[in-house]
Amino acid sequence: MSRVIDASAVEYLNWIGAAIHECDLPATSRVRAAAGCLAIAQDHHHAIVILLDHDRLASAFSLVRVAFEAYVRGEWLALCAADFEVDAFLDGVEPPRFGVLLEALERTDAFKEQVLSQMKAQSWAAMCAYTHTGGLHVQRWNTPGAIEPNYEDVELREVLSFAETIGSLAVIGVAWLAENAEAAEAVLAKLKERRAA
Template sequence: MLTDNQLNGANAYGEWLRLAVHEKSLPANNRVRAAGSCFGIAQDHHHAIIVLLNARLYASCFALLRVAFEAYVRGEWLALCATDTQVQKFLEGCEPPNIDKLLDALARKDAFKEGRLSLIKSRNWKTLCGYTHTGGIHVQRWNTPDGIEANYSTAELLEVLRFAEIIVTLSVLGVLSLADDAETSEKLLERFKVRMEA
């Protein structure tokens, strides 16, 4: 279980992020609508994770990590890589390419050429899928010597929170990039640095 201070810090950071993009003026085009929606959905997943941590509904916190990561990756791909036709088809309900193809396309862009997103995926994907799809790794956290009940360590809960905060920070930076707001992006990076040291 997380402490009140840890939960209050998570709530405060989430609210700071919300206000950073609240009513932010964005260009009115399909690419921004598609990418911005994905970033917003990633931010919504982060908010849900905080609410679930507060409510001690931990299984769902873990399950949302993969979808938050995917929402962010799709947002960046739509913003930077997708053709106009792919953007339009996405808005019409078609699925984008699989995540490996999205990451490969992003790795060809200057902002992602170091391959950090692909590294995050390669190190965490099996575990993220296990949590999202109720795999053995997740079921292990529901078995104790005395019965069947949630049994997550504080370290695991903090790991969920940190991963979610990294993804939501990147997503908010994505929105700020769409808005061409470098000033708020700098403030966010400073705030994120302080948050990671907490």
């Protein structure tokens, strides 16, 4: 195992995936679009765990923003998008810009506390730098004597924690699409338990 990935991270990843594995989803365009985005967010969480475990740190860091975007798009499609926007998205049309999605999403009761905007405000510049190979990311590849990974353990733990949060929220989103409140509540409780440990 790597410096931050231990058996508990892998167990948690597998547990949240299993929590919705057998959920039945309505076969509507809205659910297909939203659940597709949420499943991709989960897949990014899975990839981040694998990449951290194999010390492929640059790639792990670069996926944090795309996981966040996939989650927000999925929830926007589930809760905010008009039917024509869902259909257009499934036809390959890009949705509105990220800030517009976030603003619309946070007008819903489920997201009115604006936690996602707070996450964006705290981390967006870093997420963009890591995704687009900005100076912040390149700094982590410079040591006094070489060009090599030079990430601090605290940074690795932050990436894992963020990925687990987004992966868990994506699973909860799928559970709500499946109208499975029990699964959603179980995942939320498990995430809170993990954060408290």
